[in-house]
Amino acid sequence: MKTKGKTAVVTGGASGIGAALAEAIVADGGRVVVADINSEAAEAHAAKLGDAARAIPCNVADVAGVEAMATEAWDWLGGVDLVFANAGISVARPLLKASEAEFDVILDVNLKGVWATAKAFATRMMDAGREGHLCLTASEHALGLQHPGNGFYTASKHGVLALGDVFRAELPDGIGVSVLCPGLTATHMPDTSPAATGMSADERRSAMARAVMAEGKPPSEVARHTLDEIARGTFLIVPEASAWLAAExxxxxxxxxxxxxxxxxxxxxxxxxxxxxxxxxxxxxxxxL
Incomplete structure (x- = not known):
């Protein structure tokens, strides 16, 4: 599907890859809804992008909230062409030390949130007889074990890839599906893991985690690569060559x-x-049957 001049919704759109996707969409002449649980950051990013952007607060772990966001976004945009189910969080902790609260919040955001977002907009596209494209953000962690110590995140991203596979088999031909599997990207994900996990701020924002993430690929490069591959109809979007090592x-x-x-x-x-x-x-x- 062509991506220039399209309407789009990006969850987790206030920072990282999501923010870069929103910027690229507007730069290509499109209009975008920046959906994010951080309403202030979403408003700030939408303001930066100008009249072509609008912020809508949304916790993707709340299915009813996702539906409300989808209705508001659809109405403001006059229909949606591109959906980026991008919101995600990470808590780096070995499985034997992880907690039930961590499991619940990570799977709620990273897996249920992706399903709820894709479902809400695909349903509206089908009801309107409208073509569109869904892009689900997974990770290089969906392709194989990149490193231990982040088991719930890895499991959730495997699940996102599975959702994408099933969605592309179940949805009509007019609705395309991609799964984005970025490698190390210079985002602030270590800073975004919620306090609901019970982790301290220092644990969520360790100096090493921040330093490693800062060395990643610029989000703008990942966003441009993603839009280019969506335009080609690619299912599996893999911006980082080194992710192949674990996949192989x-x-x-x-x-x-x-x-x-x-x-x-x-x-x-x-x-x-x-x-x-x-x-x-x-x-x-x-x-x-």
Missing amino acids: KRADEVKDEFARQAPMGPDAMKYHVGTVVERLMKKTGPGL
Whole structure:
């Protein structure tokens, strides 16, 4: 889908990759809703972008709130072409030291929030008979283990990739789907993990985390790469070459273990779900399903 001159909604749009996406959309002649839980930051960024932008406060973990934001955004924009389900948080803590509160808040924002955002706008696109494109922000962590110590975040980003795969299979052809898997990007994510996790401010904003993130790719480069790939209809958007190292390790392990444990052979499709459904329908007709 062409991305120039389009209407767009960006969650987590007040900072980092989200803010850069909003800037790029306006620079390309489009109009954008900056949706963010930090209302002051959203207002400031929208003001910076001028009349082509509007801020709408939104906690993506609140499904009803997402629906309300979607209604307001749709009305102001007169319909939405591009949706960036980008809001996300991170809490770096080993799994055995992590808490239930951390699990809940990270999965609520990073996974439920992405689903709720995509669902709200895809439903409106379909009801209006409008074409559009959804871009779900995952991470290089969705492609393989980049490093230990951030298990809930990694799990949530694997989930985002899975959501994207299913959405592109279930949605009509007129609604495209991409999953953005950025690598290390110079954002303030360590500063945005909520106090609801029970972590202290010092833990959430460790000097090392800030220093590492500051060395990442500029968000503006990630945003431009993302828009270019959406225009090409790309599903898996991978701006950072080094993310391939973990992805390749995962792919090789999957391939090798299937070759050893369950190689393809004459009966390989016997328990394939599609094969089983086809066999049952031949026996009983579609009434069984």
